Amino acid sequence: MLVASVVILIVMLLGSVGALFAFSWAATHHQFENLEEAAESIFDADEPIGTPTDTYITHES
Amino acid sequence: MNPKIAPAADPEAVEKSRLQRLEIDRAARWPVGIFIGSSLVWLILGSVLAIAASIKLHDPAFLAENAWLTFGRVRPAHLNIVAYGWLSTAGIGIGLWILSRLCRAPIRDNRSLTLAAVLWNMGNAVGTWGILRGDSTAVEWLEYPTYAAPFLLVSFAFVMLESVGLIRRRPPGHIYISQWYIMAAFFWFPSLYFTAHGLLVLAPVQAPAQPPINWWFAHNALGLWFTPIGLGAAYYLIPKIIGRPIHSYYLSIIGFWSLAFFYAWNGMHHLIGGPFPAWLITASVVASVMMFIPVITVAINHHFTMVGHFKKTIYSPTLRFVVFGAMCYTLASFQGSTMAIRPLNSITHFTHYTIAHAHLGAYGFATMVFFGSIYYIMPRLLEREWPSRFLIRVHFWSCAVGFIGYFVFLSWGGVLQGLEMNKDTTPFLEIVANTMPYLKLRTVSGSLMTLGHLAFVTSFCWMVIRHRASSGEPTLFTNRVPDPDPIP
Amino acid sequence: MSKFRYIFIGFMLTFLSSWVGLVVLPVWGLGNFKQTPDPATGEMIPPLLSSLEKEGRAIYIANGCIYCHSQQVHPARVRTDIERGWGVRRTVARDYMNQEIAQMGTMRTGPDLSNIGVRNPSETWHFLHLYDPQITSKGSNMPPFAFLFDKKKKDPKNPAKDALTFPAGFGPGAGYEVTPTHEMRALVAYLQSLKLSSYEIPEAPAARIESLEK
Numbered sequence: 001m002l003v004a005s006v007v008i009l010i011v012m013l014l015g016s017v018g019a020l021f022a023f024s025w026a027a028t029h030h031q032f033e034n035l036e037e038a039a040e041s042i043f044d045a046d047e048p049i050g051t052p053t054d055t056y057i058t059h060e061s
Numbered sequence: 062m063n064p065k066i067a068p069a070a071d072p073e074a075v076e077k078s079r080l081q082r083l084e085i086d087r088a089a090r091w092p093v094g095i096f097i098g099s100s101l102v103w104l105i106l107g108s109v110l111a112i113a114a115s116i117k118l119h120d121p122a123f124l125a126e127n128a129w130l131t132f133g134r135v136r137p138a139h140l141n142i143v144a145y146g147w148l149s150t151a152g153i154g155i156g157l158w159i160l161s162r163l164c165r166a167p168i169r170d171n172r173s174l175t176l177a178a179v180l181w182n183m184g185n186a187v188g189t190w191g192i193l194r195g196d197s198t199a200v201e202w203l204e205y206p207t208y209a210a211p212f213l214l215v216s217f218a219f220v221m222l223e224s225v226g227l228i229r230r231r232p233p234g235h236i237y238i239s240q241w242y243i244m245a246a247f248f249w250f251p252s253l254y255f256t257a258h259g260l261l262v263l264a265p266v267q268a269p270a271q272p273p274i275n276w277w278f279a280h281n282a283l284g285l286w287f288t289p290i291g292l293g294a295a296y297y298l299i300p301k302i303i304g305r306p307i308h309s310y311y312l313s314i315i316g317f318w319s320l321a322f323f324y325a326w327n328g329m330h331h332l333i334g335g336p337f338p339a340w341l342i343t344a345s346v347v348a349s350v351m352m353f354i355p356v357i358t359v360a361i362n363h364h365f366t367m368v369g370h371f372k373k374t375i376y377s378p379t380l381r382f383v384v385f386g387a388m389c390y391t392l393a394s395f396q397g398s399t400m401a402i403r404p405l406n407s408i409t410h411f412t413h414y415t416i417a418h419a420h421l422g423a424y425g426f427a428t429m430v431f432f433g434s435i436y437y438i439m440p441r442l443l444e445r446e447w448p449s450r451f452l453i454r455v456h457f458w459s460c461a462v463g464f465i466g467y468f469v470f471l472s473w474g475g476v477l478q479g480l481e482m483n484k485d486t487t488p489f490l491e492i493v494a495n496t497m498p499y500l501k502l503r504t505v506s507g508s509l510m511t512l513g514h515l516a517f518v519t520s521f522c523w524m525v526i527r528h529r530a531s532s533g534e535p536t537l538f539t540n541r542v543p544d545p546d547p548i549p
Numbered sequence: 550m551s552k553f554r555y556i557f558i559g560f561m562l563t564f565l566s567s568w569v570g571l572v573v574l575p576v577w578g579l580g581n582f583k584q585t586p587d588p589a590t591g592e593m594i595p596p597l598l599s600s601l602e603k604e605g606r607a608i609y610i611a612n613g614c615i616y617c618h619s620q621q622v623h624p625a626r627v628r629t630d631i632e633r634g635w636g637v638r639r640t641v642a643r644d645y646m647n648q649e650i651a652q653m654g655t656m657r658t659g660p661d662l663s664n665i666g667v668r669n670p671s672e673t674w675h676f677l678h679l680y681d682p683q684i685t686s687k688g689s690n691m692p693p694f695a696f697l698f699d700k701k702k703k704d705p706k707n708p709a710k711d712a713l714t715f716p717a718g719f720g721p722g723a724g725y726e727v728t729p730t731h732e733m734r735a736l737v738a739y740l741q742s743l744k745l746s747s748y749e750i751p752e753a754p755a756a757r758i759e760s761l762e763k
Contacts, residue, residue: 008340008344039300046079050305053301054379
């Protein structure tokens with residue numbers, strides 16, 4: 001029981017520290033910039049933003 | 062919300078990207094098509110077994126003369142078929158296609174993927190036969206006997222190889238969230254299966270340690286295999302169809318990491334109150350409640366992306382199914398988080414309520430999103446239209462109405478069952494008798510869902526076998542005309 | 550490729566954390582029980598299963614009994630298991646150490662079976678119940694397991710000694726007799742061996758159980 005608690009504590013501390021480290025790494029290495037570009041990456045010249053890609057051909061409006 | 066229309070692109074760039082997309086879809090035709098096509102066989106078989114199992118619960122003598130069809134074999138056969146025959150097979154096909162699209166790279170190795178599909182189907186066939194003949198492992202969600210496992214694992218190795226190949230050939234730049242989800246799913250699933258099958262079936266650990274591993278596996282089959290593929294599909298298809306990028310990419314990243322961490326710890330919530338250390342169960346309860354974080358990010362993202370565009374669900378079957386599915390994802394996860402809280406769990410544990418919840422996730426969310434994905438993918442693979450709007454409507458409404466009935470009736474019956482079980486004065490047989498009307502309503506609802514599946518498979522076969530010239534009732538596919546009112 | 554590498558490491562690490570918590574730690578903490586002597590009788594408990602009982606467990610597993618029946622007694626303050634007579638105390642991990650394949654279950658379409666060997670020891674009751682649950686439990690939705698019995702024409706001069714006696718309205722019909730197969734006997738032997746919460750074990754000594762019952 002005690003061993004389990006200690007193991008969990010260590011795992012949680014390591015995990016939290018690791019998560020904080022990863023977050024700060026990501027922030028300083030520009031991972032949170034250009035997010036809009038990432039969201040737009042699914043479009044291309046032939047299926048650009050603003051063009052629905054799945055509809056009945058007879059849909060006029 | 063960022064109203065944006067891309068500037069008019071130069072015709073050369075347009076043509077280039079159109080040809081690239083065409084090449085990708087054509088390369089995917091056979092490998093993705095065979096995975097999706099074979100998944101539909103399992104969908105029907107799974108539905109038939111589901112109805113049989115459902116009838117047996119209110120008419121226990123139904124088909125009970127033969128050992129092969131006893132409830133205790135039909136029920137796990139149903140579960141494994143819909144999990145590994147329908148959802149997993151379709152998930153592999155859908156995942157590969159989305160990866161191929163987003164990596165801008167055509168699928169290369171047709172031969173190994175065809176072999177993979179054959180092996181995957183053989184694994185399911187052998188596994189199902191094994192369960193019905195009495196070789197079930199009786200480890201929940203892992204009932205296929207050991208002799209089915211090599212087929213599944215070798216097959217999956219080919220799938221993983223191809224997916225890594227696609228990622229490596231992607232152009233420099235962003236990796237879209239759907240690629241994160243699908244690649245993660247493709248690595249998580251074999252890790253789960255390999256560990257669980259090894260420690261529970263091949264060389265079982267001592268019995269008291271088995272249920273945690275069992276439910277770590279089973280819950281993660283839902284949360285780290287079906288869910289990421291479903292979310293990956295929704296994150297790609299919703300913005301792609303309506304022509305607007307996802308509302309907040311930042312939120313989707315938070316959603317991914319919080320799902321990856323919290324979901325994996327949920328497993329023990331299936332064993333609350335059981336003979337396990339309190340810290341283990343509490344860890345899962347906490348993780349289950351923390352799931353609110355990723356689920357809220359997904360809900361916000363999808364909702365705000367869709368806002369102003371809900372009318373498009375009338376015109377796009379894919380959108381209809383995927384939005385229904387995404388809403389069920391939110392509901393199922395919220396419900397799951399509440400079910401992990403001990404006072405509520407003491408009512409719902411061991412009851413039909415749990416089954417209804419499982420179907421909200423595996424059917425309401427995963428199955429409906431996969432239906433939508435298939436409606437989008439197949440016309441692009443085959444360069445044909447879906448043959449009949451009527452069949453699509455039958456499919457959607459039968460499944461949606463049928464499933465809502467299934468969920469409401471079975472949940473209600475389960476809550477009553479749980480409340481009565483907690484009153485020690487209620488005789489057990491009386492509890493059973495009181496669940497009967499709900500179990501019968503479940504059979505009716507499930508039959509309606511099956512009708513929808515039959516309509517879908519009919520549609521699919523018709524499209525594959527007969528090239529229907531577009532006349533009268535064209536359905537989907539290309540829309541060369543930019544949306545006249547693109548901004549909400 | 551490099552950015553994907555970080556994402557990959559990230560999601561495999563989160564996975565690994567759950568693996569440590571829900572696989573490694575349980576195996577470590579719950580996977581190494583050894584039998585202990587029963588303070589009352591001196592025998593090693595929980596007892597190992599006999600080979601017939603193990604055969605019966607295989608039948609239980611093959612026919613999916615787990616999908617309706619659980620084998621875990623919950624504490625008195627949370628559920629009514631103990632009041633319903635399903636056990637005298639909650640089951641703990643040690644109780645399952647000799648089960649080889651844990652059948653704890655997660656559904657109670659039917660009652661919990663942890664101590665069915667204590668509360669329902671009658672072999673005849675089990676034979677009748679398994680042949681056709683409606684005989685002993687009218688309205689039950691448990692399926693009949695007649696396929697685990699032999700049905701043959703009755704020889705009036707030489708009736709089978711272990712043929713079942715049915716109440717009016719049940720049974721194979723006039724001129725036939727039903728006897729349990731070896732598999733059925735094994736299954737019932739296994740059920741009779743289920744006395745999971747019936748031992749005094751280090752984690753749940755009798756004195757503590759008595760004080761809880763007050």
